[in-house]
Amino acid sequence: MQSLTNRSKLVVNKKMTFWERIYLPAIFGGMRITLRHFFKKNKTVNYPEVKRPFSPVYRGMHVLKRDENGAERCTACGLCAVACPAEAISMVAAERKPDQAHLYREEKYAATYEINMLRCIFCGLCEEACPKEAIFLTDRIVPASLEREEFIYGKEKLVEPVDQRIDISLRQIKSYPQ
Amino acid sequence: MVKVKIDGFEIEVEPGSTILQAARKIGGDIVPPAMCYYSSLKGSGGKCRTCLVKVAKSSEKDPRPMPKLVASCSTPVQDGMEVENITNPGVLEARKAVVEFLLINHPLDCPVCDQAGECKLQDLAFEHGSSLTRYEEERRTFDKIDIGPYIQLHMNRCILCYRCVYTADQLTDGRVHGVLNRGDAAEIGTYIENSIENDMSGNMIDVCPVGALTDKTFRFKSRVWFLNPMDAHRDCDCCSGKATVWMFGNEIYRVTARKDEYGEVAEFICNTCRFEKKDTADWVIEGPRHIERTSVISQNHYEKTAGDVPGTMQDN
Numbered sequence: 001m002q003s004l005t006n007r008s009k010l011v012v013n014k015k016m017t018f019w020e021r022i023y024l025p026a027i028f029g030g031m032r033i034t035l036r037h038f039f040k041k042n043k044t045v046n047y048p049e050v051k052r053p054f055s056p057v058y059r060g061m062h063v064l065k066r067d068e069n070g071a072e073r074c075t076a077c078g079l080c081a082v083a084c085p086a087e088a089i090s091m092v093a094a095e096r097k098p099d100q101a102h103l104y105r106e107e108k109y110a111a112t113y114e115i116n117m118l119r120c121i122f123c124g125l126c127e128e129a130c131p132k133e134a135i136f137l138t139d140r141i142v143p144a145s146l147e148r149e150e151f152i153y154g155k156e157k158l159v160e161p162v163d164q165r166i167d168i169s170l171r172q173i174k175s176y177p178q
Numbered sequence: 179m180v181k182v183k184i185d186g187f188e189i190e191v192e193p194g195s196t197i198l199q200a201a202r203k204i205g206g207d208i209v210p211p212a213m214c215y216y217s218s219l220k221g222s223g224g225k226c227r228t229c230l231v232k233v234a235k236s237s238e239k240d241p242r243p244m245p246k247l248v249a250s251c252s253t254p255v256q257d258g259m260e261v262e263n264i265t266n267p268g269v270l271e272a273r274k275a276v277v278e279f280l281l282i283n284h285p286l287d288c289p290v291c292d293q294a295g296e297c298k299l300q301d302l303a304f305e306h307g308s309s310l311t312r313y314e315e316e317r318r319t320f321d322k323i324d325i326g327p328y329i330q331l332h333m334n335r336c337i338l339c340y341r342c343v344y345t346a347d348q349l350t351d352g353r354v355h356g357v358l359n360r361g362d363a364a365e366i367g368t369y370i371e372n373s374i375e376n377d378m379s380g381n382m383i384d385v386c387p388v389g390a391l392t393d394k395t396f397r398f399k400s401r402v403w404f405l406n407p408m409d410a411h412r413d414c415d416c417c418s419g420k421a422t423v424w425m426f427g428n429e430i431y432r433v434t435a436r437k438d439e440y441g442e443v444a445e446f447i448c449n450t451c452r453f454e455k456k457d458t459a460d461w462v463i464e465g466p467r468h469i470e471r472t473s474v475i476s477q478n479h480y481e482k483t484a485g486d487v488p489g490t491m492q493d494n
Contacts, residue, residue: 077289078401082477093398108290108398131289 054139056170059122061140063166064159073134076110080126088119117142117151136168180257185265197250213387214339215251223251227276235260277307283318285334293389295402295474326373336390342382350376380452396432403474410461417448430456
């Protein structure tokens with residue numbers, strides 16, 4: 001029968017020669033390659049101490065941004081949740097009280113905002129859907145954990161602290177022409 | 179019966195009916211959009227100008243075209259009339275300009291607005307408008323006024339279609355709200371801190387094409403596309419009791435009247451049904467309401483149970 005790729009090989013049970021039968025040359029050959037790697041530069045880094053530089057478009061853990069006055073930008077419009085293909089986002093909205101104007105930018109805000117990091121596929125569609133430039137994916141990594149509950153990130157983990165802003169300016173550079 | 183031709187489709191309608199009614203009889207893409215016309219409210223229409231069409235031939239006796247675009251909701255048909263809607267690029271261009279005008283003072287706070295997802299102005303802007311604004315001046319804003327315990331008024335979003343005024347006139351006795359002032363300062367109001375409490379007043383929420391009048395009991399509770407609209411009915415003394423309940427799991431978040439394909443309510447419901455009956459035990463649920471696939475509300479909305487779809491369950 002004509003082979004499809006012409007790469008098939010006929011299996012033959014060839015009898016080994018004496019040198020092949022004693023195995024030692026093959027073993028020493030392998031050891032030589034291993035030994036050579038001892039003196040080469042390491043390809044890995046010691047992760048928590050040393051970190052590799054990430055691409056500016058790397059999509060890691062989310063952040064909920066605050067505006068320049070420190071008020072939360074998210075208005076709980078639900079567009080990120082409806083865009084999310086993994087259905088990882090859920091939220092409950094609430095109405096802002098008159099004395100909370102410095103906390104929330106809009107009349108409506110997210111009373112709870114949760115992302116299930118086990119469901120999240122880090123596609124970035126939430127960031128694209130957000131009309132208020134509130135949610136961004138950053139170059140931070142979601143830490144591992146032994147408990148499933150710890151992967152449900154609420155507002156306390158997602159909203160950036162007022163005094164430690166998370167820089168997302170590199171992500172906002174748009175390369176497409178206006 | 180008179181014969182009219184709309185975008186090449188011919189139909190016979192009763193004399194005295196309008197171009198819009200004739201177009202709705204044909205149905206499909208050629209129906210002009212309408213923001214202020216409401217078929218069950220007498221006197222509505224002629225205000226928003228989104229339903230403008232070109233009359234290429236006035237009638238059999240007078241075949242001249244009408245000199246300007248006409249509002250199809252308030253222009254009666256004549257025998258032999260030929261109308262161009264989506265086949266005329268001038269009509270589409272004019273409609274785009276009308277949308278731009280309607281959006282000049284609209285705050286575009288859709289992320290906050292409860293109407294988002296079922297808003298006629300959103301649909302209209304998506305279909306006909308452009309995504310950029312040329313308006314640089316400050317938008318018109320109004321002070322917030324309280325018009326009662328059930329209805330939330332956001333005057334900033336209002337497009338002054340007058341539908342709620344006609345609803346209050348024709349459905350309730352003793353209208354307490356109306357359009358105050360003129361021109362740029364025109365606003366919906368109750369003049370002296372009056373509260374709208376008539377038993378049918380909740381229908382103003384359903385007729386409002388934008389988010390100017392919204393349900394206070396549903397305010398910021400959820401977004402419409404997370405809810406599941408179900409047809410339901412109950413025995414009611416003052417209305418038909420036929421409504422749509424919007425559910426999240428087994429909870430009823432809000433109740434609205436049933437709307438047809440043009441967003442118009444066929445049977446108005448009373449305030450008791452709308453605002454007070456939010457327990458599942460109050461309603462007999464008939465089944466999922468039909469939602470167009472193009473609507474965001476059809477997200478996670480299934481109109482057939484597993485048994486109805488062949489191959490998903492064993493047939494009994």
